[in-house]
Amino acid sequence: EESVSCDEEATEEDSESSTEETTQEASVEESATEIREEESTSGGDVYLAETYGDYSYTVSGNDACITGYSGSDTVLKVPAKINGYTVKSIGEKAFGNNTNLKQVVLPDDITLIDDKAFINCYNMISIQLPANLNTIGWNAFDGCSSLTGIKIPKTLKDAGVGNIYSPFTNCTALKTIEFEEGLTSIPTGLFYGCSAIEEITIPKSVVSIGDQAFYNCTNLKKVTFSPYITYIGKEAFAYNYSLQSVELPAAL
Numbered sequence: 410e411e412s413v414s415c416d417e418e419a420t421e422e423d424s425e426s427s428t429e430e431t432t433q434e435a436s437v438e439e440s441a442t443e444i445r446e447e448e449s450t451s452g453g454d455v456y457l458a459e460t461y462g463d464y465s466y467t468v469s470g471n472d473a474c475i476t477g478y479s480g481s482d483t484v485l486k487v488p489a490k491i492n493g494y495t496v497k498s499i500g501e502k503a504f505g506n507n508t509n510l511k512q513v514v515l516p517d518d519i520t521l522i523d524d525k526a527f528i529n530c531y532n533m534i535s536i537q538l539p540a541n542l543n544t545i546g547w548n549a550f551d552g553c554s555s556l557t558g559i560k561i562p563k564t565l566k567d568a569g570v571g572n573i574y575s576p577f578t579n580c581t582a583l584k585t586i587e588f589e590e591g592l593t594s595i596p597t598g599l600f601y602g603c604s605a606i607e608e609i610t611i612p613k614s615v616v617s618i619g620d621q622a623f624y625n626c627t628n629l630k631k632v633t634f635s636p637y638i639t640y641i642g643k644e645a646f647a648y649n650y651s652l653q654s655v656e657l658p659a660a661l
Contacts, residue, residue, distance in 0.1 A: 461491045468494055476500040481509045489516035499526045501546070508532050511555075515539045522549050522576075524569075531555060538562055545599075547574035554581045561599075563591030563614070568599045575601035588612050595622045597642065604628055607651075611635045616660075618645050627651060634658045 458467050463480030466473045473494035475487065489496055498521040504510065505528040512535050513527075519539040524546035527533065531554045542562050547569030550556060559577070569576050575598045577583055584605040588595070590612045597619030600606060606626045610633045611618070620642035623629060629649045638658040646652065 459492070464488075464491060466491055466494075466496075467500070471495060472497040474498040474500050475503050478504050478507065483509055483511045485510060485512070486514045487516055489518060497521070499523060501525055502528060504530060506530070511535075513537070517541055520544065520564075522546060524548060525551065528552055540564070543567065545569065545576040547576065548578055549576040550580055551576075551578040552580075553577075553583075554579060556580050557582050558585035558587070559583065560587040561589060561592065561595075563589040563593075565592065565596060566594070568596035575599065575603075577601075577603050581605060588615065590614055593617070595619055597621060598624070600626060602626070607631070609633070611638070613637060616640070618642055620644060621647070624648060636660060 458465065458476070463478055464475055465477035466475050471494060473491045473496045475496060487496065495518050496516055497518055499515070499519060501523040502525045503523070505525055507530050510530050510533045513533060514537040517540040520541055520543045522542065522545050526546065526549045527536070528548055528550070529552040531552055533553050534555050534557060536556070536559070538560065540562050541564050543564055544567040545565065549569070577600055580603055582605055583603050584607060586600065586606060586609065588611060591614050592612060593614055594617045595611070595615060598621045599619070601621050601624045604625070604627045606629050608631045609623070609629065613635045615635045616637050617640040618638065622642065622645045624644050625648040627649065628651050630651045630653070632646070632652065632655050634655070634657065636658050637660050639660050641661065
């Protein structure tokens with residue numbers, strides 16, 4: 410019967426412990442590769458930068474902001490939740506320069522599409538905006554030259570800063586636009602320079618049109634105004650050379 414010395418038992422235990430530690434370290438390294446976390450403090454909030462499949466995102470409280478996408482899908486339905494967090498915003502340049510995207514559906518809880526979020530997605534034909542969208546950043550869809558139509562939700566309040574920073578700058582195929590009934594104001598510079606638009610029907614719920622909202626829409630031929638509009642901003646329809654006549658609202 411073989412006897413095992415205490416030294417030999419200790420050596421075996423050390424070897425097993427070393428193997429377990431190596432395995433744990435490898436597991437931690439793999440997790441670190443899959444989930445990268447960065448913490449920064451701003452205004453008392455802690456933001457965590459993480460990855461989830463093809464998405465990168467940050468977290469603040471219970472909300473997630475998508476900051477990047479590395480996938481190659483042509484038809485994409487962006488998730489409403491990521492790891493239990495509600496997706497509330499699309500970050501700056503998050504989908505920028507993605508030439509694979511053709512159709513995109515955004516979840517309704519999103520309230521912000523940040524600056525240049527979809528810049529130069531030049532093969533994107535359609536995008537469904539969120540039902541609760543409040544803000545579209547400047548140049549959010551700049552260079553989306555295949556985008557043919559867009560529906561603006563009634564919740565929209567702000568859109569870039571007007572002038573050349575319109576959300577839809579260089580959307581040269583954008584011909585069809587629809588405003589959801591319930592929208593009360595068309596934001597400043599919303600469709601600045603969208604030269605393919607030919608006809609606009611403004612719903613009865615709209616009472617104001619912001620400055621340069623349809624500036625330089627050179628092919629715009631027909632505008633049907635809401636009868637309840639009381640304000641049309643500066644240069645709202647400037648340089649619309651194809652617009653021959655309009656019937657202004659009586660409430661102006």
